Amino acid sequence: MxxxxxxxxxxxxxxxxxxxxxxxxxxxxxxxxxxxxxxxxxxxxxxxxxxxxxxxxxxxxxxxxxxxxxxxAAPPAGGAVDPEPPAWHADLRPGAPDVHQFPAAAWLRCLHHVLTDPGWSPPVFAPPAGAPRLRQTVAAYLRRARGIPVDGDDVVITCGTSHGMAAVARVLASTAAEAGVAVEDPGWFRLREVAAAAGLRPEPVAVDEHGIDVRAVGRAGVAAVVCAPAHQFPTGALLSPERRRALLAWASRTGGVIVEDDYDAEFRYDGRPVGALAGLGRDHVVHLGSVSKTLHPGLRLGWLVPPPALRGALLAAVATSGAGPGVPEQLAFAHFVESGGYDRHLRRMRRTYRLRRDALLHALHDHGRAVRPDAVPGIAAGLHVTVPLPPGSDEHAVVGRLAGLGVTAIPLSRYTIRPRPPALVLGFGRLSPSRAGWVAGRLAAALTDG
Ligand SMILES: Cc1ncc(COP(=O)(O)O)c(C=O)c1O
CATH class of the missing domain: 1.10.10.10 (Winged helix-like DNA-binding domain superfamily/Winged helix DNA-binding domain)
Known part of the structure; x- marks a missing residue:
């Protein structure tokens, strides 16, 4: 019905x-x-x-x-591409959630509540580790949703993953200047830029379908490794159980630090949710999370769970960074989580994004000769797909032709340090399913025109 x-x-x-x-x-x-x-x-x-x-x-x-x-009206049948200038524009830059789905009314109710209810009233000055109430709420969320055994005192509130990474990098650089830090290749450039800005030496380590190559991390002789075990960006790989164990073993053998970017963990569509690496052993893992994908990247709200040995140093690094999210917003988020609003929002968005992913994959399948949808890996989670291009394709030329057809896409090489086979990274977070066929038709046209 x-x-x-x-x-x-x-x-x-x-x-x-x-x-x-x-x-x-x-x-x-x-x-x-x-x-x-x-x-x-x-x-x-x-x-x-x-x-x-x-x-x-x-x-x-x-x-x-x-x-x-x-x-x-419906997209052109059979993927035919009309010769008119594009009437639509599809922005497929990855990493962007659909901010039009922000739960504005619920958020404003939470903000109103914390600003008017004396039981919640925000402290005048922001506590350096974050509002105690939010630290407890995040700890409860991490225990329940990510399997990390923490309490509120273990959680430090940050302005997001990059802010947490800056604190980690400062602490590592203060103990060993120019220490090497293994970064995923391909990977999100921002975290390696933050590491380099603090004086660390990023060492690219390859990623395959099982996640980061842990043996190569060992060979690199680094003091730390930054990785996204839940959903590697942009390959989408899930770090395999063997590699999780091997990475923890590397850390306890060498005293190395694992920085876990818990990216896209909330949006897993197929298979069972996978717990955080920090849930398997907290002694060497700095766990970083944020609401940038789940709510709004502009909120600048996230958290960091340090290993006990680095707790004091990381807390000091966050406190002296001079940055922190607004306390009313911290408490509004605490109220949002505690009242069940965050879980409801995640359930709704998981469903929305899964429909968008499926629409894009089906559309790519319908135009399969050009884009090999059967070879799209890492699609069980997240807000993007990395689509291999035919061998020998010129990524930048394809991206240029796509731009002329009204589609903004990012070449894989934007995220690589060493060359990889050509591919495009397509974000579907803001792509309405009704436009997926249109996008796939444009993509096929951009490839056949080349
Ligand atoms: C791989 C990866 N991790 C984490 C983030 C979130 O970073 P932040 O919390 O600083 O917004 C992003 C955002 O684009 C990302 O691409």
Whole structure:
């Protein structure tokens, strides 16, 4: 029944019977009118929101999307690319969540609550390790969702993963100037830039489908390694159980520090959720997390869990960095988590992003001759896919042709230190499923034109 309702609303939008901005009835009202359960209506609204046909703002109801492109007719059949200049523009830069899905009304309620309820009132000065209430809330979340045995005193609130990395790098550089730090290749350039800015020497270490090459970390003779075990960026590899054990063994043998960037851990779609590396042994792992992918990268809110031996030094490094998220926002997030809002939001976004990923993969499959969707690895989680290009393709030329066709994509070489086979990194976090076919058609055209 929810599929019939979804189809009926979709058709009404396509035929213009429901125009941009049109307010739909509440799920309760429509369910009563149709004589069905609210679940049926909610399912239809969630599906159409994920497809980009509807926009749901907490507190202001569900409306037909304002963006006329989203409401445009279906993408060209069979992937045919029309010769007109692109009417749509698809921004597939990876790493960007859909900030239009930010739970604004719930967030504002939390902020209002902490600013007006005397039981929550923020301290005048920000405590250096973060608001105690948030440290406890994050600790409870990490125990429950990431399997890390911590309490509030173990958690330091940061402005995000890069801020945590800057603190780690400063501490490492103060004990051994120009110490080597293994970084994933390919990997997110920001963390290695932060390490280098603190005076450390980044050493690229290759990544394969099982994650970072731990033997190569051993051979590199480094003091630390930075890696993303839950979902490596951009390969999408999940660090295998053997390599997790080997990495921890390397750290306890050499006294090396493992910096765990818990990237994309919340958005795992296939298979069981995978616990954090810090859950297997905290003695050598600095665990870094943030809300940059789950809520909004502009909030600048994250956390760091130091190994006991580095706790004092890392706390001092964060405290003297002169940066920290606003205390009202820290408490608003604590309230959001404690009231169940964060889990609800994660469930909703997991579902939305999974639909977007599936739409893009299906569309790539339909245009498979050019982009080899069968070879797309690391797609069980996250907000992007890394799509191999035919051998010999010129990534930059493909990206240039795509830009001319209205698609912004990033070449894999943006994230590599040593050369790798050509590929594109495509973020689907903001790609409505209704546009996926259009994007895949553009991609096929950009490849065949070359
Ligand atoms: C691999 C990786 N880790 C972590 C982050 C989050 O960084 P931050 O919390 O500093 O926003 C990003 C953001 O793009 C990223 O690409």
């Amino acid at each position: 929810h599929e019939r309702l979804t189809g009926a609303i979709r058709a009404a939008i396509a035929q213009g019977r429901l125009g941009p901005g049109h307010l739909l009835p509440s799920s309760r009202a429509l369910a009563t009118e149709l004589g069905c359960s609210r679940w049926v209506v909610n399912e239809a609204y969630v599906q159409l929101t994920a497809e980009g046909h509807l926009e749901t703002r907490q507190g202001s109801g569900t409306r037909v999307a304002a963006d006329p492109a989203v409401c445009a």
